[in-house]
Amino acid sequence: MSPSAGGLVVFLLSVQVIQSQDGWRVNYHQTDICAAKGSTVEIYTQRSGIRPSDIMERFWFTKEKDGEPVDLRTDSEYSGRVRYTCSGMRCYLHVTDVRESGSAEYKLTFMTNVPGEKYTGSPGVTLSVTGFQVQVRRSDSTWLELTCHSSCVLSDHPGYAWYKNGENIKNGSSLSVSSGSTDRYSCNLRGYSGQRSPAVYGPQRPSVSVSPSAEMLEGDSVTLTCSADANPAANYTWYKQDRTSDRRLLSEEPQLVFSSIQSSDSGRYFCTAENQLGRKTSEFILIRVKYGPQRPSVSVCPSAEMLEGDSVTLTCSADANPAASYTWYKEHEDSPRASGQIFTITDFTAEHSGNYYCEAQNEMGRSNSTLLLITESGVDRTTMIIHITRWPLLVVMMILLLLFCLWTRKKKAVSSTTEPHESREAVEMDLHPEYENLSDMAAQREDPEEQV
Missing domain, CATH: 1.10.285 (Glutamate Dehydrogenase; Chain A, domain 3)
Incomplete structure (x- = not known):
């Protein structure tokens, strides 16, 4: 295997002898071959006992259909990438831009001039096509060691070249980088113009998606998904931000699932994405769960016992999303006394005494407060002034x-x-x-x- 302008070329020479009963032989050299993804592979065999005049057709194959070999030249996976040549007793197979899907056993078959008579050199040559992967190992708290890895051992290994953001920075078996780096690192065979390894890099800023994206109602099933571009793949963590600066860990999965979301789940959420090269945090996402008003509370100013002529203000408030509207009623009366969150009674008289309540309502529902008793004192202010x-x-x-x-x-x-x-x-x-x-x-x- 040696570098060339078009990539690496692998030459396979047969030495293993496969002999038929008629004395026909095909010599295979290596039964297992490793080639780099994107390289060019050239396989040739040495035959014996077979006269050229006896051969009507010869071709290479990896698959069979209905028990018959399928010519590589007719296989769509190899379209435009295979070429056969024969010279004397040798036959050649050229495969350009080999792919990982091309890992298979390659065999040469002969069709003779005797009807129904054929010969296949079997077993064939097993080709393993490998790409390159950068493996990351933490050497200490601040440094990482990158190594270039292949799935099989390449023949005549020329060594590795390292790239930072696409630019060649070093040749060698490994590369040391600082933890938390935002750069992208890849590797390849030195002097090889073929495809490089996928780059490794820390997570980009995560994005958060919500499903369903429409309004959320209490009891709905809601899923938050965190995703970030990273290699190696990132690990995810979900948090809820409390009203203070504290954050609460919720999940260590890419998805945060609420099978039956509640009003108490409303709030600000964020996720983090982390791999060996770094860590990034998403923006906050605000979750607002729609729900009907909770039971309203009522406050009275100045008090619930009034003197004639006083002014009293009632205030109604209820937790609701969306915000509630308010209506005021007096017990045993059908018509409302007032609308709005605040109800003011001026110039209080005995006729105003009684039980009052408010109703909070939004599109999700309604709720009434408890009764509030407002009474008139036994002595009004005028009488007190006269006494004085x-x-x-x-x-x-x-x-x-x-x-x-x-x-x-x-x-x-x-x-x-x-x-x-x-x-x-x-x-x-x-x-x-x-x-x-x-x-x-x-x-x-x-x-x-x-x-x-």
């Missing part, structure tokens, strides 16, 4: 009554020095509405003539 203002008025009246009693006693003390008609006049004057306070009454008593 009556106390100082009573005190004033008591003081006035006390002063009046004192004045009456003083009047009786001086009544003995006055005429009866004067005393009556004084009393009448005291009760006249024009006297606004006791000080005016006292001044009048001291100077009665001036008053007249």
Whole structure:
């Protein structure tokens, strides 16, 4: 086997002797041959005991149909890639661009001029066609060792050539690269223009697909799939990102399956792809599961016991996707009192007392809150104000009554020095509405003539 412009050429010379009863012989050299994928193989045999005049037809084959050999030239898998030549006692088979599917046992058969008489040199030559693979082994925490591998041992091995992103960088049996490298490495036989090994490289950024891609409803079966271009093939891990910076490991498979997805499964997910050469993380995917409203909760401000004239605000909230709309009802009433998340009652009166509830509704369903009792206090604010203002008025009246009693006693003390008609006049004057306070009454008593 030697390099050439068109690839490697493998020459097979027969030495093993296969002899028939008539003395016909075909000499095969090697029974097992290894050739590089894409190379050219040339097989030839040495026959004896067979006169050229006895041969009507000769061809090579690997398959039989209905017990008869199939000429390689008529096999579609070899179309345009095989050629036969014979010179003297030697016959040649040329196969170009050999493929891994061409690994088979090749035999030469002769058709003679005697009807029904033929001869096949058997067993034939077994050809194994190999490609090249880069094997990755971690040598330490920062370095990897790459080796070029073939499935069979090549004859006259010329050594290997190494390529980085398509450019030849080194010849040798192995190559050391740093862990986490984003470059692509491949190998081939040195001096060989045929097909190189598949390149090895770390994962590209993974992509995530969701099935079904339509909206998700509670109870549906949902599958998330992580995929990344990588060689060797990547291993996958699924995580769910919590509201904090923590992440929760869910699966170490390419697919994350929810057989019956729930509202609690809503959230942000991501996956990682990793092989020996590196690791990459996908973007977040947001999962929103549609579900009907959970039982609403109601808050009251300022409280559930109101005074007449107060203002009270009720707020309804329910977990739902999509967001719920809200309607307010009073118990035993068919017509709603209000719509919207917030319900405000201004100027509260006794008629507003009773049980209230809200209804949350979206396209997935509806749910009612528990009853909320709002009552009126036994004493309203106006009554309380009157009670507060009556106390100082009573005190004033008591003081006035006390002063009046004192004045009456003083009047009786001086009544003995006055005429009866004067005393009556004084009393009448005291009760006249024009006297606004006791000080005016006292001044009048001291100077009665001036008053007249």
